[in-house]
Amino acid sequence: MNKINKNLGVIRKLSSILPCNILYTLYNTLIHPYFSYCNIVWGSQLTSKLDELFRIQKKAIRIITKKNWNEHTSSLFKSTNILKLCDLNKFQVACFVYKCIHNNLPSLFCSYFVLNSEVHGYNTRMSSSLHRIQSRINVRHFTIKIHGAKIWNSIPSEIRQSLSERIFKKKLKLKLLEEY
DSSP: OHHHHHHHHHHHHHTTTSOHHHHHHHHHHHTHHHHHTTHHHHTTSOHHHHHHHHHHHHHHHHHHTTOOTTOOSHHHHHHHTOOOHHHHHHHHHHHHHHHHHTTOSOGGGTTSOOBHHHHOOOOOTTTTSBOOOOOSSTGGGGSHHHHHHHHHHHSOHHHHTOSSHHHHHHHHHHHHHHTO
């Protein structure tokens, strides 16, 4: 968190002399990598644990768009095409599940996700969704097997059935940004 704050300070000092498009590039090089690195591991935690990081991200978005400190940020995220921290996690987890389902990951991950139709032979509405493993302890709800299935099942089927990973990513990002 200290490195992110230091980099945010650099961007803040440069914001008075640089245009917004350069500040956006600085955000993508100095701050965004910290938010996206291993996000599928740490980003699915309770939102209370991620609040400080989200506040830093909101400060950054206000700085790069040259808005006031109390400006609402949802429209700023949408206009800059930057995903909020929680949505960045949803995006990366969904991409991981997509790769897993389409066998684009090492064989270790092949058994992580199973369709409901493979668990039972009944033809139900949810037969094309991923089977969610039940857990009694809260900590396990944040694992990729459970959290990934939950996120995947919440994505509309027209996005899930995308023919390529590039199209899937594009449609999913647009859907997430639409909600802002």
